[in-house]
């Protein structure tokens with residue numbers, strides 16, 4: 001009987017993010033190229049005799065009840081499979097919160113995988129993804145990670161060739177941007193300029209890092225850049241410091257830049273740090289199941 005499971009929940013960046021439209025039920029149809037990066041939360045799941053789900057975290061401001069995605073992921077499987085025992089889940093968060101890096105979704109994905117394993121439910125990744133999308137559009141992707149094309153409302157996944165390795169400078173400004181605010185102000189039907197996802201896919205298939213970086217684009221910036229100037233300023237600074245490309249990840253406000261030169265990446269790190277524009281700043285590599 002498995003008593004304890006530990007998992008890494010990886011953060012993601014969006015190399016490309018497009019929104020194609022909005023369905024009648026309110027869900028947005030997306031087309032995104034996602035990539036996991038070497039930045040992660042540590043998740044520990046322990047089996048308990050007493051029923052119920054307990055969550056604790058190293059950040060005092062995170063909810064530890066039903067509002068935590070990790071809690072909801074455990075509840076979803078434990079109810080469906082009528083598990084009479086309980087679990088306690090410890091979240092050691094390192095992924096910036098509410099940042100556009102899928103922190104909550106990745107935790108939820110790790111819990112789905114962990115509970116499936118612990119109670120030997122025998123669900124495949126596809127079966128877990130089907131359940132996970134009800135909790136969040138990024139969860140199916142987070143279950144597999146790596147480099148992937150994500151379509152539909154987040155449930156249609158196509159694995160892609162691994163992205164060539166590079167340095168990723170990740171800067172989260174000290175502002176909060178609500179995902180809801182971004183999508184409500186997007187007006188998907190009025191978008192005329194779309195990122196070149198097709199061209200980016202071709203570059204990826206050729207292993208062309210520069211081509212991928214040149215084609216990076218995030219359609220949500222049209223809402224966030226005018227509303228939060230620091231996002232545009234961070235992009236500009238990274239580009240000036242030699243990033244092959246720099247865009248906002250997800251619904252923001254995190255900005256990341258890709259570097260093929262470690263020295264330039266380190267210099268850019270120092271410049272961004274001394275600018276005071278980033279509250280959290282990391283220089284990492286890529287990661288993923290298919291690397």
Ligand code: ATP
Nearest residue numbers: 068069097098099100101102103104105107138250
């Ligand atoms: P995405 O890129 O999927 O939109 P995000 O980075 O914008 O994700 P999260 O870090 O997942 O956003 O968190 C958004 C909100 O969800 C937070 O304000 C937080 O209160 C809540 N939340 C619930 N569960 C978690 C969790 N396990 N980790 C982080 N935030 C969580």
